[in-house]
Amino acid sequence: MDRRPNDAARPPVAGLRALTARLGGAGLCRLVGDLDLDTAPVARAALARTLALPCMLLCVDLRDVPFCSCAGPNLLLAARTTTRRTGRTLVLLAPGTSVLRLLRVSGTAGLFAVHPDLRHAVRAFRRRVAAARPAGPRRTAPQVGRGPGPWPGA
Template structure:
């Protein structure tokens, strides 16, 4: 779902070889609707293996490669540990919980235009399970 240029994708359950294509498709669908910011909510992700991590990294690259801002919420302990183990802890910087402020994912693949015009937290979610 895209509202005021902000797309919100909520991932839930396990991110692995089976669910990786659903992540790619959800991101592709949001980008096709000309979102200016994509918010990836990982709050309900219970497990992420190497294939799931690859899906997340590819999603990030796809979003930033189009010049769309990329925001992440809810990086859990298991995913944070996995990112830290591979030296990629800075790849998914979480959005600040204060309304009106955000931290954007860093990287050289794209540019960041600034804060979205609407808070991603108020959008209807697109849930993948």
């Protein structure tokens, strides 16, 4: 008797679930499950939905991605290219050790800002935007009796 399991008895391939939303002024794409060549279309569609949101900050939450193949960095790099082309920012939220290791090995880790959660990402983004604003003319009160000039106290 053949003891090898047939295809019908094998468990289904782990899938990837994706959620997209606009929260706190940021676009959020949360991925849950393994990110590989089989599940890349699900991630690609979710990233496309997130990129369509009218937000300057786009966050990809990877905290629930236990496995990531080379498909992951490829998708993230494509999304990053799109956001940069449109003047927006893409950040990663809480990537696990396997995702971080793959980004380091592929030489792409330095291309992504990483934050522990959405709140920290939004706060950092707002600080960066505020720091980039050009400083307007400084209004100072006139200093009576100080400074150069022929007046007393100068």
